[in-house]
Amino acid sequence: MESITHENRKFAPLAAFSENAHINSMESYTTLYQKSIDDPEAFWAEAATDLHWFKKWDTVLDASEAPFYKWFDGSRTNLSYNCLDRHINEGRGEKIAIHWEGEPGDVRTISYAELHEEVCRLANAMKSKGVQKGDRIGIYLPMIPELAVSVLACARIGAVHSVIFAGFSADAIRDRVLDSETRMVITADGGYRRGKILELKKIVDEGIEDCPCIKDVIVVQRGDAHPIDCPMKDERDCWYHEEVAAMSEVCPAEEMEAEDLLFLLYTSGTTGKPKGVMHTTAGYQVFSYLTSKYVFDLKPDDVYWCTADVGWITGHTYIIYGIMQNCATQVMYEGAPNHPDEGRFWEIIEKYKVSIFYTAPTAIRAFMKWGDKWLVDRDLSSLRLLGTVGEPINPEAWIWYHKMIGGERCPIVDTWWQTETGGHMLTPMPGATPTKPGCATLPFFGIDTAILTDDGEEVDVGILAIKQPWPGMLRGIYGDPQRFKEAYWCKWGGQYYFPGDGARRDEDGYIWITGRVDDVVNVSGHRIGTAELESVFVEHPDVAESAVVGVPHEIKGQGLIAFVTVIDGRDYDDHLRKELVTMIDKSIGKFARPERILFSSDLPKTRSGKIMRRILRDIAEGKELGNTTTLADPSVVEALQAQYIAMSQ
Numbered sequence: 001m002e003s004i005t006h007e008n009r010k011f012a013p014l015a016a017f018s019e020n021a022h023i024n025s026m027e028s029y030t031t032l033y034q035k036s037i038d039d040p041e042a043f044w045a046e047a048a049t050d051l052h053w054f055k056k057w058d059t060v061l062d063a064s065e066a067p068f069y070k071w072f073d074g075s076r077t078n079l080s081y082n083c084l085d086r087h088i089n090e091g092r093g094e095k096i097a098i099h100w101e102g103e104p105g106d107v108r109t110i111s112y113a114e115l116h117e118e119v120c121r122l123a124n125a126m127k128s129k130g131v132q133k134g135d136r137i138g139i140y141l142p143m144i145p146e147l148a149v150s151v152l153a154c155a156r157i158g159a160v161h162s163v164i165f166a167g168f169s170a171d172a173i174r175d176r177v178l179d180s181e182t183r184m185v186i187t188a189d190g191g192y193r194r195g196k197i198l199e200l201k202k203i204v205d206e207g208i209e210d211c212p213c214i215k216d217v218i219v220v221q222r223g224d225a226h227p228i229d230c231p232m233k234d235e236r237d238c239w240y241h242e243e244v245a246a247m248s249e250v251c252p253a254e255e256m257e258a259e260d261l262l263f264l265l266y267t268s269g270t271t272g273k274p275k276g277v278m279h280t281t282a283g284y285q286v287f288s289y290l291t292s293k294y295v296f297d298l299k300p301d302d303v304y305w306c307t308a309d310v311g312w313i314t315g316h317t318y319i320i321y322g323i324m325q326n327c328a329t330q331v332m333y334e335g336a337p338n339h340p341d342e343g344r345f346w347e348i349i350e351k352y353k354v355s356i357f358y359t360a361p362t363a364i365r366a367f368m369k370w371g372d373k374w375l376v377d378r379d380l381s382s383l384r385l386l387g388t389v390g391e392p393i394n395p396e397a398w399i400w401y402h403k404m405i406g407g408e409r410c411p412i413v414d415t416w417w418q419t420e421t422g423g424h425m426l427t428p429m430p431g432a433t434p435t436k437p438g439c440a441t442l443p444f445f446g447i448d449t450a451i452l453t454d455d456g457e458e459v460d461v462g463i464l465a466i467k468q469p470w471p472g473m474l475r476g477i478y479g480d481p482q483r484f485k486e487a488y489w490c491k492w493g494g495q496y497y498f499p500g501d502g503a504r505r506d507e508d509g510y511i512w513i514t515g516r517v518d519d520v521v522n523v524s525g526h527r528i529g530t531a532e533l534e535s536v537f538v539e540h541p542d543v544a545e546s547a548v549v550g551v552p553h554e555i556k557g558q559g560l561i562a563f564v565t566v567i568d569g570r571d572y573d574d575h576l577r578k579e580l581v582t583m584i585d586k587s588i589g590k591f592a593r594p595e596r597i598l599f600s601s602d603l604p605k606t607r608s609g610k611i612m613r614r615i616l617r618d619i620a621e622g623k624e625l626g627n628t629t630t631l632a633d634p635s636v637v638e639a640l641q642a643q644y645i646a647m648s649q
């Protein structure tokens with residue numbers, strides 16, 4: 001019952017916060033929002049004037065080839081310039097850009113001027129190896145400053161970065177490298193996670209073994225104090241520190257065209273193959289800048305900390321581009337929240353006097369489980385704003401966050417967005433919007449939403465749709481324009497962007513995200529396509545068929561349950577189960593492991609042979625089964641249910 005009362009509560013921002021906020025009342029939000037919808041071009045043009053342009057745009061929005069929209073066409077600019085040089089030119093070079101803390105406790109403090117210097121050196125090193133504008137660069141690094149440096153060095157010279165989260169396996173690296181014909185990989189000998197060393201270079205070596213497109217591998221020595229075993233291949237591999245030391249710290253930023261590709265980021269969809277989401281220069285620049293400024297209410301004295309990894313879109317936009325364009329000081333932490341103990345995050349907040357903290361609901365639920373004792377004697381009074389991202393937050397977790405971390409004085413921005421949207425789409429304005437636990441509330445400026453039925457009728461409970469283009473939107477799927485159109489723009493006849501989420505509008509006009517409406521599952525805020533796992537399982541010679549579903553999970557938000565049928569006459573036991581888990585580790589990464597694998601002789605299907613996932617979900621949630629009359633063979637379900645119950649005991 002508690003969640004119902006929580007959901008209905010409203011929390012207005014405290015006057016002390018609103019007074020100094022960029023957007024300080026609902027009236028100013030509504031006025032500006034209306035302006036942004038009535039005349040989006042004027043709105044975005046004005047936002048863009050805060051930034052540096054080598055050449056101003058001719059048009060703000062060109063929709064002539066929709067859905068291949070163009071923003072700020074005719075302009076020339078550079079993201080790295082706007083993140084670094086602009087601040088230095090305006091006298092802010094000495095400001096701290098990054099307070100970095102490694103998991104073992106080593107620390108580094110880097111000013112914007114120092115970051116600029118390092119970025120220029122690496123950019124020159126890349127150029128000296130023949131990297132040119134448009135070349136794709138894979139980045140497979142732990143959360144160390146060189147990750148930010150690598151991203152910004154690519155942007156500086158117009159190379160396209162493709163960051164691969166360092167939890168992905170060698171096979172996943174190979175898929176991404178081959179799909180984008182990556183030319184160079186920047187990696188490290190290793191990184192620290194929960195006290196253990198992840199030998200990243202070895203994983204890269206395995207991944208790129210048969211990738212002739214890779215010409216060079218630059219290796220950061222993370223284990224400089226304690227050498228990490230790191231085989232180097234002659235001609236192909238070189239050490240980062242040796243390369244940058246030999247280079248000049250002067251490297252002019254390339255003048256990029258508005259729609260030049262800035263980065264690729266692979267994400268899961270409804271098919272087995274991850275898609276390379278394309279983000280381009282000028283629109284993403286303005287969108288990441290403005291959302292950061294307003295949603296985090298960034299001020300010169302803030303110390304911001306986003307706990308995401310740069311391997312995901314949250315890190316791209318809200319660690320690197322959006323945050324650095326605002327010249328904010330931030331904390332970057334390499335490791336796990338529970339190393340050496342469960343109080344690590346609170347210790348970091350206290351130590352660096354973090355004022356803005358942005359994390360995922362799955363982390364908040366883990367903190368709740370670990371208990372309040374980790375907060376005793378911790379001074380979190382520096383915090384003034386909290387945020388969440390990645391999945392719906394349950395009201396209980398929201399309330400705990402509000403009370404225990406925010407001391408009931410910090411607004412919480414629950415931000416709904418996606419890899420594809422580039423930045424925040426639904427979010428409270430922290431100094432204006434009254435919040436409700438579990439609700440991402442209202443659209444950001446320029447974002448025009450609708451809730452539709454499958455047929456495009458406007459309703460209060462249905463599927464979320466975005467009516468107008470926005471500058472941060474993806475521009476395509478690498479190498480597959482058709483898939484881009486079909487996945488995002490075809491659902492309602494090309495009129496709207498289809499994000500794949502369900503939504504409900506309440507009596508205040510607030511939008512509640514109800515979860516994915518496709519076969520994408522959100523595990524600990526990581527997006528995993530069920531088809532991706534299924535295509536791995538069926539590669540096993542004993543497996544005939546498989547169906548994977550998402551079910552609610554106390555900490556992870558959702559967990560994966562796999563149903564696997566085995567070829568007639570083959571045995572299935574724990575041995576096969578282990579083999580299948582190993583295959584997932586190898587093909588995707590450990591984070592995609594299912595909670596459970598159930599074997600059966602068949603899957604519940606309709607008479608036309610379609611797998612009934614709804615029934616699988618009911619079985620996996622231990623629910624009473626709904627209507628099973630359309631099943632071809634109802635006995636299959638009984639057998640699966642019995643097995644599920646036996647496994648749960």
Ligand code: PRX
Pocket residue numbers: 267313314388389390391392393414415416417418419420440499500501513515516522525526527
């Ligand atoms: O289902 C939504 C969920 O995460 C999906 C996007 O995943 P990804 O591209 O990996 O990006 C995550 C970080 C932006 C969405 O389609 N999601 C994200 N944020 C929220 C959310 N669901 C509910 N509330 C949120 N605040």
